[in-house]
Amino acid sequence: MKRIALLGATGSIGRQALEIVQEHPELELVAAASGSTPIDGLAQLTQVGGDLTELLDRAEPDVVLNAVVGFAGLPATLWALERGVDLAFANKESLVSGGDLAVAAWREGGGRLLPVDSEHSAAFQLLDGRPPETVDSLVLTASGGPFRGHSRADLAEVTSAEALAHPTWSMGPKITVDSATLMNKGLELIEAHFLFGLAYERIEVVVHPTSVVHALVRFRDGASLAHLGYPDMRVPISYALTYPERAETSIEPLDFAAGLILEFRAPDLDAFPCLALARAAGDAGDTAPCVLNAANEVAVAAFLDGELPFLGIPDVVERTLGQVDCPPARDLADLTAIDAEARRIASALTRELVH
Numbered sequence: 001m002k003r004i005a006l007l008g009a010t011g012s013i014g015r016q017a018l019e020i021v022q023e024h025p026e027l028e029l030v031a032a033a034s035g036s037t038p039i040d041g042l043a044q045l046t047q048v049g050g051d052l053t054e055l056l057d058r059a060e061p062d063v064v065l066n067a068v069v070g071f072a073g074l075p076a077t078l079w080a081l082e083r084g085v086d087l088a089f090a091n092k093e094s095l096v097s098g099g100d101l102a103v104a105a106w107r108e109g110g111g112r113l114l115p116v117d118s119e120h121s122a123a124f125q126l127l128d129g130r131p132p133e134t135v136d137s138l139v140l141t142a143s144g145g146p147f148r149g150h151s152r153a154d155l156a157e158v159t160s161a162e163a164l165a166h167p168t169w170s171m172g173p174k175i176t177v178d179s180a181t182l183m184n185k186g187l188e189l190i191e192a193h194f195l196f197g198l199a200y201e202r203i204e205v206v207v208h209p210t211s212v213v214h215a216l217v218r219f220r221d222g223a224s225l226a227h228l229g230y231p232d233m234r235v236p237i238s239y240a241l242t243y244p245e246r247a248e249t250s251i252e253p254l255d256f257a258a259g260l261i262l263e264f265r266a267p268d269l270d271a272f273p274c275l276a277l278a279r280a281a282g283d284a285g286d287t288a289p290c291v292l293n294a295a296n297e298v299a300v301a302a303f304l305d306g307e308l309p310f311l312g313i314p315d316v317v318e319r320t321l322g323q324v325d326c327p328p329a330r331d332l333a334d335l336t337a338i339d340a341e342a343r344r345i346a347s348a349l350t351r352e353l354v355h
Helices: 012-023 052-059 071-083 092-097 099-109 118-127 173-181 183-196 234-242 274-284 288-304 312-323 332-354
Strands: 002-007 027-034 045-048 063-066 086-089 113-115 135-142 203-207 213-219 224-228
Touching (some): 002 052, 027 052, 063 071, 071 092, 071 288, 071 332, 113 118, 113 234, 118 234, 173 288, 173 312, 183 203, 183 288, 183 312, 274 312, 288 332
Antiparallel strands (some): 135 213, 213 224
């Protein structure tokens, strides 16, 4: 029996994780948390808001599924990694913001970090057991979001409703907007760097409209292996929660005879500069990814509230990166201070752009 703590129980990942737990009697939900929605009776221990690490201390889980959105998930990430508790990881922002600290905690704790993002779950499966010296590079796929093929000029007047109309995935509003700007893929680029220990120049992003191929790995002998499946988050969630068993799910296997389209193209960095901003922040290192993430969270929230145009998102992120120092972080307190300063600057820049 695996004791599961589910953080972010009422979000898209959380709701699908509950389906997986209910389907498998060997999984026991011992704790659940949400940001604001009541969840009484969902698990033995429940919590709305508050310090997630206190809930984890009481629950003593075998696996923590961290599906919290944003920087707020970082303390729970560090809690699991420091204690060697298996972490099913759907909170990419905490690894982006605190990558160096998280990797150090992971090495010290010795637990398993099992990615839940479809692309990273795919890459994990492709790389599992492969000698690092045989790997040439990793390719992450992006659907391109609802504005695939749009020019920068086309994006000047798009609305939040249009940005939330994702063509292949059903996700929460923040990650859906990140997909529309390609920032989601930029965050995943940084996440992959820390998860798999690959240099940024060995991680490529390509646009793949049908979202059937989730990741590819190129090997030194010239071969490439791909992970394919219909775009359904229950697959990587199940894989992470039941690893290494690969339990059965109700998801239909691919029908290759139906005529799958495997089309790939380079991303348009002029129309979608967030991807380039993320790569630059990753290359800069130290706390630049933390500043990138904080500014993006502020800008996306302002866009969803109707206070900032779509193209204002990369503008705020770029200008915030130019105005905030990004020193190394010694601990969570340092990261929290950098995050707060980046949010302050990003909020001020957002007000400037609006007025």
